[in-house]
Amino acid sequence: MNSDEVLDRLREELSLPAFNVKVEDKLYSEADYQAFKQDLLRYFEDYVQNIEN
Numbered sequence: 001m002n003s004d005e006v007l008d009r010l011r012e013e014l015s016l017p018a019f020n021v022k023v024e025d026k027l028y029s030e031a032d033y034q035a036f037k038q039d040l041l042r043y044f045e046d047y048v049q050n051i052e053n
Helices: 003-013 030-049
Strands: none
Touching: 003 030
16 A cells, blocks of 8 residues: 555544544555554554643
8 A cells, every 4th residue: 555545544444533643655464554553553552642641
């Protein structure tokens, strides 16, 4: 899938219709996509959700 498809899929799976992030312009395999998604979720948990710590 290309970068636009990755962004569209993230918006749908994360239920964030206005979500926008820079996605490298390359072809992504399913494994690449899952790794990218996990990195985003980990970033959110570590730096956004736990801002009080």
